[in-house]
Amino acid sequence: MAEGAAGPQRAYTAPCPGCGAPVEFRSAQSTHAVCPYCQSTVVRQGDTLARIGKMAELFDDFSPLQLFASGRYEGQGFTLIGRLQYRYEGGTWTEWIAALDDGRSGTLSEDNGTFVFSLPFELTREAPSAEQLRLGLATAFEGRSFTVTSVQEVMLVSAQGELPRLPALGQPFTVVELRGDGQDVLSLEYDTRPPGAWLGRAVRLDQLQLSGLRDGSVREDKARSFSCPHCGAAVTPLLADSKSITCASCGSLIDLSRGIGGELRHALQDEPVQPLIPLGATGSLQGGTWQVLGFQHRMGQAPGDDEQFGWSEYLLYNRMGGFSFLVDAEDGWSMVAPTTGAPRLASDGKAATYLGNRYALQYAYEATTTYVAGEFYWKVERGQTSFNRDFANGPALLSMEKSGKEITWSSGKRIDSAQVASAFGLDARKALFKRADAAPLSSAPRIGCGTIILILFLLLIVLIILSTCSGGTSSGYSGRSAGGSYGGYSSGGSHK
Incomplete structure (x- = not known):
């Protein structure tokens, strides 16, 4: 045995019972090891190793x-x-x-x-x-x-x-x-x-403060290319563990969850939705450089409401920052990421508290994925559903998505549409990015008190006239001004 280089640990080395190559144990806590040469799974038994299988x-x-x-x-x-x-x-x-x-x-x-x-x-x-x-x-x-x-x-x-x-x-x-x-x-x-x-x-x-990291996170492995099971065009995943990808030629959504070489399932998408930000584009947002890997369009419907609303989500990737979502909804743009902790939901579901801040419920609705393009780290499917709750505290956003086996929380904040367009070098098309956030309240024309009183007086007269004419009660109306799951769908959580 020899003293380890880092701390008080003692290294232990013994020959692999499968191939004879040295297998080293650096930690006293380790009971098993996998031989790096023959993939034998070995267990420590005193001063010797016993082979218990192959990994x-x-x-x-x-x-x-x-x-x-x-x-x-x-x-x-x-x-x-x-x-x-x-x-x-x-x-x-x-x-x-x-x-x-x-x-x-x-x-x-x-x-x-x-x-x-x-x-x-x-x-x-x-x-x-x-x-x-x-x-x-x-x-x-x-x-x-x-x-x-x-x-x-x-x-x-x-x-x-x-x-x-x-x-x-x-x-x-x-x-x-x-x-x-x-x-x-x-x-x-x-x-x-x-x-x-x-x-x-x-x-x-x-x-x-890590050292000794791999040089790159994206592989260029031509062997991973395969033929689209629908049209035969070449499809090459960018990330090695992607679970879904779309064919750039025919738009088919391909299931990669069984790995390349397994049976590839696909679904035709006959209602294409064109993303404003091209797939593969890179942009600088919130202090990081992000690449657009995927795009999905989703539809929402509040319980008991016949009307639907739609929004779009872009999957962004940064090597050190992981994944985030850029959300394009009618009421503006936002950038969010899955949270580690679970916010505390009020008993009536109308508020949530996270990191000491209280968020008020804005919308509750069923969400369905209707169109997909690009590449995703989870198994995304058309028709995938979840029940969502969106909360807000000023520009800060919080979202909960509940599926069959998982609850995912995401948090982030609203961002200006012009900032999004500029981040991806699309200033020439920034008019297409404008949403309901284009005219902040602070820049709206000021209305005098006299004008407000006059408007309220006129509204009161109109209500009296309508009440007299109808002779009955009016039905209530509730609507959602804009769609937008602030977090997107994130399968898997962190799993420790």
């Missing part, structure tokens, strides 16, 4: 992370020593095993560009069964308040490096995710009894 090949991804990248979290140095890759109904996500210098083992979880750093969380009482933790339930663990935001059946599909735990390969188990009204994320994994618990919070990669 499936890793699926490639566009992550900037890789083994042996290092950084700092809450004052502690850490090194990424392993990786677990999971699959669930809506896609895939990755957990990186982090060996901290003080001997602890944590995870840096990555799902669709969102990162959460978690540490083991000790429960003094055994967690309830997964069946008891229904979606939307408010509960408490160790004096902390949480809301159940995701209940998913998952399975381990691949692993790499050394690991403090190893769920059975290909065997489904339940993962329940709970979020606090701040930035806390509690994950319960029911592959063991009692279930394992991890508590984490959202982090940005630039906050972790």
Whole structure:
């Protein structure tokens, strides 16, 4: 044994029982490892290694992370020593095993560009069964308040490096995710009894002072090109783990959730909607450079209302910032991203509190995806539905989307239409970007008090006349001035 380079850890190396190559354990917490040469899965048994199977090949991804990248979290140095890759109904996500210098083992979880750093969380009482933790339930663990935001059946599909735990390969188990009204994320994994618990919070990669990252996040892999199952044209995904893509030639929506080479399902889209911002365009917004990967048009309808409204959403990607949504609605543009914490919803559903700020309910409605273009990290489908609630606090926006197995919250703020056009170099077409936000109240002509009194007097006379003529009661009217799910649909959450 030899002293490790970082902190008090001691490295342990033994020959792989499958091929004889050296397999190294850097952390005393690690019990399993995957041989980097023959993919044998091995377990430590004293001073020797025992082979217990062979690990499936890793699926490639566009992550900037890789083994042996290092950084700092809450004052502690850490090194990424392993990786677990999971699959669930809506896609895939990755957990990186982090060996901290003080001997602890944590995870840096990555799902669709969102990162959460978690540490083991000790429960003094055994967690309830997964069946008891229904979606939307408010509960408490160790004096902390949480809301159940995701209940998913998952399975381990691949692993790499050394690991403090190893769920059975290909065997489904339940993962329940709970979020606090701040930035806390509690994950319960029911592959063991009692279930394992991890508590984490959202982090940005630039906050972790990382070194040793991959050079690029987008691959140019011509082997990933395939023929459109409808028209035969070449289709090449930009990101390695995309779940849906549209054919640029015929507009067909293609399901990639089974991976390239699997059976490709497609759906024809005969009602194309042209995005204002071209797919692939890059622009600078809110201090970052974003690339437009996808576009979807959605329709909404409030319960009991016959009228529908529509809006558009652009999926934006930034290597260090992950994914965000640029929303184009009748009442203006907004830029939002999924939250880590779960805002606290009032008992009557008419308000929500997040990070100490109260948001008032604006709209509640059923949302349906009607048209898709480009590439998406989740399995997007025409006809995909969710129940949405939109809240606002001045220019600040908050949105909740509830689907069958998940509740997703997003937050952001309104932005000026001219800023959007300028960000993507479309100033010549900025008139097309103008929405209801084009004339702020502060710039409207001022109306004198005398004029207001006269208008109110005339309105009173009109109401009296109408009441006299009708001799009855008028039916109420409620309408929504503009569509817009402020958050877009984000399948998967952060999963730790």
